Amino acid sequence: MKRIGYILLIIFCLFVFVGCENKTPIDDDDNNIVADYELDKPFQFMNFEITIKSSVKILTIKKELSADNNKQVIQVPVSVRNTGNDNNHISMFYYKFYNYSGIQLSSKGSYYNDSLDYAKDLAPGEKYDKFFYIPYDGDGKYIIEFNNFSKKYKVILKVTK
Numbered sequence: 001m002k003r004i005g006y007i008l009l010i011i012f013c014l015f016v017f018v019g020c021e022n023k024t025p026i027d028d029d030d031n032n033i034v035a036d037y038e039l040d041k042p043f044q045f046m047n048f049e050i051t052i053k054s055s056v057k058i059l060t061i062k063k064e065l066s067a068d069n070n071k072q073v074i075q076v077p078v079s080v081r082n083t084g085n086d087n088n089h090i091s092m093f094y095y096k097f098y099n100y101s102g103i104q105l106s107s108k109g110s111y112y113n114d115s116l117d118y119a120k121d122l123a124p125g126e127k128y129d130k131f132f133y134i135p136y137d138g139d140g141k142y143i144i145e146f147n148n149f150s151k152k153y154k155v156i157l158k159v160t161k
Helices: 002-021
Strands: 043-045 048-052 057-060 072-082 095-098 127-135 140-147 152-159
Touching (some): 095 127, 127 140
Antiparallel strands (some): 057 072
């Protein structure tokens, strides 16, 4: 019975990691996306106060053995404060990234130690500053979509080199 559980876990992990390069458009027929939250202003999402900052940078991934070597990413500063009563963190499954065409992009946070993707739990009231690492796909708007599984919220970044 344990063997079946392990097999299902492996299949699930493969599905998650292989499915990361999802190229499905964002749910918006005419791509006239409206932001629910503004850059540089804190907003409440679940038990967190989040501030996504507009001071983005374009970086180049330097990992020689990676297929992403020399590809560019947008480094987006994000501050997170735990406003709940328990230790907690924002799971990477709570947010997605989309490019200016509405195509979903996979986070490149695994290449960086300061990524929000792998941040530790915050104690109640505790705060940290981390970064999103979004693949740079040309100048234009990028969408960070937060999903609490009952509603989706969007933040729009306008990126120019």
